[in-house]
Amino acid sequence: MIGRHPSENVRVVASLGMPFILVFGVYVIAHGHYGPGGGFAGGVILAVGIVLARLTTAPELLERAVPPIAAVISMIVGMGVFLAVAIIPLVFGGELLDYAAIEGTGLTDSRLRYLGIMVVEFAVGAVVFGGILSIFDRLASQVKQ
Amino acid sequence: MIWQLDLLLLVLLTACAVIAVVVRSMIATVAVLAAFSLLVALLFAGMGAPDVAFVEAVLGSAFVGVLLLIAVLATGDRPAGRDRRAAWIAGPLVAVFAVLLLVASVDLPDRGDPNAPAAVGVATQYVERSLADSETPNVVTAILADYRSMDTLGETLVVFTAALAAALILRRRTP
Incomplete structure (x- = not known):
């Protein structure tokens, strides 16, 4: 789309920084138990990393690595995982979203809650990442080359 | 602060x-x-x-x-071109709203006030129990994804629906 920047400097700096932004996004999601951040913030960071690449790298390269349909798939998978985590405790007779009600894992209640939080954070991250990226892709496709 | x-x-x-x-x-x-x-x-x-x-x-x-x-x-x-008449309506409206906000801010509790409504009640329970309940030192994460996970589920559904709707609407405008 807008990927024909005349400045080589912008392109080099952006492509050097982009991987670090992506790793930081995953870190923010995974480290939500111990520090600031979580699914929402991490998902936005991941999306912004891809948006930076969309703005600066050659479109035909990036379309193969992260096709626009990947954003929609990520959104749907994230929502499905969240809903599944919400509903699974009901099968074991617990309440909606009560992760500790899941039986047969041999883990303590607090450990189950810990893992449930982690799954939910990644699901929220996937939804936010996909949502933001798909809005950006649709908007950007309206701009003339 | x-x-x-x-x-x-x-x-x-x-x-x-x-x-x-x-x-x-x-x-x-x-x-x-x-x-x-x-x-x-x-x-x-x-x-x-x-x-x-x-x-x-x-x-x-x-x-x-x-x-x-x-x-x-x-x-x-x-x-956009500036509309003088709009400024005459918007100016007083903004001024009235600013005064209302300033009047309301007098009743706000001080920052970090231990007796503020947000700091008493169920919030103390969250702060005390999040580590034992879910091994999560960051109370904010424990509240968002465990104690109040129903709210987060609703929020995520809103984000999902909004993004889907926005993407679909923007798609239809391209010929």
Whole structure:
């Protein structure tokens, strides 16, 4: 789309920084138990990393690595995982979203809650990442080359 | 909170708001608004809310900036003509609203007040029990994804639906 920047400097700096932004996004999601951040913030960071690449790298390269349909798939998978985590405790007779009600894992209640939080954070991250990226892709496709 | 920092942020935020309105180029307006969001993120960090500051810096500054930039690129970098009559209506309205906000702010509890309504009641239970209940030292995460996970489920559904609707609407406009 807008990927024909005349400045080589912008392109080099952006492509050097982009991987670090992506790793930081995953870190923010995974480290939500111990520090600031979580699914929402991490998902936005991941999306912004891809948006930076969309703005600066050659479109035909990036379309193969992260096709626009990947954003929609990520959104749907994230929502499905969240809903599944919400509903699974009901099968074991617990309440909606009560992760500790899941039986047969041999883990303590607090450990189950810990893992449930982690799954939910990644699901929220996937939804936010996909949502933001798909809005950006649709908007950007309206701009003339 | 450090009052010198707060004062500096107040001055800078006001300056950003004025510049964003006065400046002639739309792209410059977008840049100043991004700076505004970054300063607000600093304000949140100063209040001890790093989680909110995080989202404000990334979403408000980086992503909304990009979105507005695309909107400017799609519609052209020319500011709208100023309507004098609109200013006569909007001016008093904004002034009245500012006075209302200032009057209401008198009743707000002080920052960090242990007797504030938000700091008593169920909040103390969350702070005391989150580590034992879910092995999660960050209380904010424990509240968002465990104690109040129903709210998060609703929020995520809203984000999902909104993104889907926005993507579909924007798609139909391309011939």
